[in-house]
Amino acid sequence: MHYNALFVHNALQCPLFRKIGYMGSNVLRIIKFQVKTAYDLTKSQMVFTISAFSETIVDGDLVMFYFSGHGYHINGRTYLARVDDDLIKSDEDVQDYCTCVERIFHQLRQKTHPL
Numbered sequence: 001m002h003y004n005a006l007f008v009h010n011a012l013q014c015p016l017f018r019k020i021g022y023m024g025s026n027v028l029r030i031i032k033f034q035v036k037t038a039y040d041l042t043k044s045q046m047v048f049t050i051s052a053f054s055e056t057i058v059d060g061d062l063v064m065f066y067f068s069g070h071g072y073h074i075n076g077r078t079y080l081a082r083v084d085d086d087l088i089k090s091d092e093d094v095q096d097y098c099t100c101v102e103r104i105f106h107q108l109r110q111k112t113h114p115l
Contacts, residue, residue, distance in 0.1 A: 002061045003033040006053045010041055010069030010083045017068035024066060033064070043082040046099050054107050063108055077102060 005028050007021050018039075025035045034056070038049045057063055070081035072094045079098035081088065088097050 002058065003028070003031070003064075004053070004057055004061055005033045005035045005064040005066065006050070007035065007037045007066045008041060008046065008049065008069070008080075009037070009039045010046075010067070010081065014068075021066060021068050028064070040083040042084050043097060043099060046080070046082055050099070050104055050107065054110075057108065065104065065108060071101075072098060080104075 005025065007025050009018050009021050021037070025037055028035050036049075036053050036056075038045070041049060067080050069083070070085065072079045072081065072088075072091075074091045074094050078101040079094050080101060081094075081098050085097065088094055
């Protein structure tokens with residue numbers, strides 16, 4: 001079994017969240033997690049980073065995903081905002097420009113418990 005963690009920090013204006021994430025990732029490294037950290041991602045970078053991270057997961061791994069930044073809850077779904085979220089003006093924009101949390105969890109879950 002491997003211990004894997006992905007920390008995504010999209011909080012440009014809040015250094016406190018970066019510090020919390022930095023400390024959290026260091027603690028996980030101490031307890032033998034393989035930690036991948038990414039900062040200030042656009043949507044395409046976030047999708048790529050999550051996809052690449054999911055490829056490192058094998059069945060039985062313990063996986064942690066941490067996100068600091070803005071998010072939205074629209075029509076029962078939660079979305080993580082990209083760092084360049086200035087295009088978001090409406091609920092429809094959220095669905096087009098943000099990353100759906102449920103999709104992330106589904107992608108990670110498929111790797112830890114393949115069908």
